[in-house]
Amino acid sequence: MTPRSTEETRLRVIEATIDLLAREGRDAVTTRAVAAEAGLQPPAIYRLFGDKDGLLDAVAEHGFTTFLRSKHVDPDPPDPIEDLRAGWDLAVEFGLANPALFTIMYVAPARTESAAFKAGMEILMGRLRRLAARGLLRVDETLAAQVIHATARGAVLTWLSLPENGRDPALLTTLRESMVSAITNERPAVQEPGPAGAARALRAALPDQKVLSEGEKVLLKEWLDRIATENE
Known part of the structure; x- marks a missing residue:
């Protein structure tokens, strides 16, 4: 062959x-x-x-790859919070359209070593870095990603567990807006008192800075991590 x-x-x-x-x-x-x-x-x-586990791993990878192709990446969206909403909606719509495949992809055992999963995560982290760079991220980027995944998976699994006559679209909207409220600020955090929001914004912009050496960036990021999370 x-x-x-x-x-x-x-x-x-x-x-x-x-x-x-x-x-x-x-x-x-x-x-x-x-x-x-x-x-x-x-x-x-x-x-x-x-074996069967190898087959299911291949099925999950195919699912991640298919989902990745459906993602639209705007490197500079006019409204990063709307961009976040659109990404969340896309994930939930994929899960509702492919419930059995979604379960293989996202329910234990976790398949976080998938190349397509990692590529999708990089798209998500890019969205979060853009939010942080504008002072719009309320929490640490890693925690924000966890909240997004938890709410999207929870939305899909809860919706599928309900009888069809009990499925209210307001459930999905409410979960999405709860996620947005939990991880973002309505106004840029750098306009509010306190250093945490400014630290998150500066930390998100670090990779693009050319005036610092790599060692200086590492040291500054360590300091900014501590400032950004001091009240969490």
Whole structure:
């Protein structure tokens, strides 16, 4: 089997697994069922993916890659808070459209080593750095990312757990706005008393500074980290 035909077969198996997940749920995903869905013999699954866990890892990576392609990245959005809202909405919409795949991607075991997951995280951290640089971030960037992930995953899983006649779109809006309120300021923090907001804004701008050496940047970041989190 040539490398190209191997990759095509892998993709066929991954897509067959996703179809099976969507129709019948995770418990239906066995190597025998997936092989039948893909028109292969069960040993082929082991040759291509090692075992069922390897197959699910490949499915999750495919999901992260698909989601990553749907993301729009504006390096200088006119309104970074609206940009944050749009990113959150996109994540939730993807989860609601692909519930079984979303579960494989984001529910334990965590697949944070995925290259596509890391690329998506870099997009998110870019959004947060832009907020911080404008003095609009209320909390540390790492905590902000955790809050965004927790609220988006919680929104998807809660919505899917509800009967269809009990699904109120206001739930999603409320969770999103709670996230925005928790991690951002309505006014730039650098206009308010206290050094924490100014420290976060300066810390976010550090990578673009050319007047400091790398060692000086590391030292300054350490100081700014302490100032930015002194009241958290």
